[in-house]
Amino acid sequence: MKKDNLRLGIVLGFLAPVLGAVLYYFAVFFTKGITFRGFLYYLEGNKSLLTGVSSISLVMNAVLFTIFVNARKDKTARGIFIATLIYGIGVLIVKFVLD
Numbered sequence: 001m002k003k004d005n006l007r008l009g010i011v012l013g014f015l016a017p018v019l020g021a022v023l024y025y026f027a028v029f030f031t032k033g034i035t036f037r038g039f040l041y042y043l044e045g046n047k048s049l050l051t052g053v054s055s056i057s058l059v060m061n062a063v064l065f066t067i068f069v070n071a072r073k074d075k076t077a078r079g080i081f082i083a084t085l086i087y088g089i090g091v092l093i094v095k096f097v098l099d
Contacts, residue, residue: 003073003076004073004074004075004076005075005076005079006075006076006078006079006082007079008076008079009068009075009076009077009078009079009080009081009082009083010079010080010082010083011079011083012064012076012079012080012083013061013064013079013080013081013082013083013084013087014083014086014087016057016060016061016063016064016080017054017057017058017060017061017087018057019057019060020056020057020058020059020060021053021054021056021057024053024056024057025039029042047095050091050094050095051091051095054087054088054091057087058084058087058088061080061083061084061087062084064080065077065080065081065084068080
């Protein structure tokens with residue numbers, strides 16, 4: 001964690017929610033025998049689940065953000081925050097506009 005870089009924060013900020021969604025899939029859907037493709041189809045058809053999965057996914061960003069703020073890596077934390085905002089706005093657009 002020696003780097004303090006805005007680009008690094010943005011990349012981490014976009015990857016962490018994806019990891020969170022995959023972990024959610026394994027914790028909830030994989031145990032029921034549902035494939036990842038089935039999970040994505042279910043997610044596409046069920047907008048309320050989209051909100052729940054995105055919230056859990058963004059918790060990963062909150063954890064990363066806290067780690068980098070406490071490490072005084074402000075540029076990286078700023079990148080994570082920017083990615084979180086973009087991700088959150090994207091989810092809102094998908095949920096309410098592309099309905």
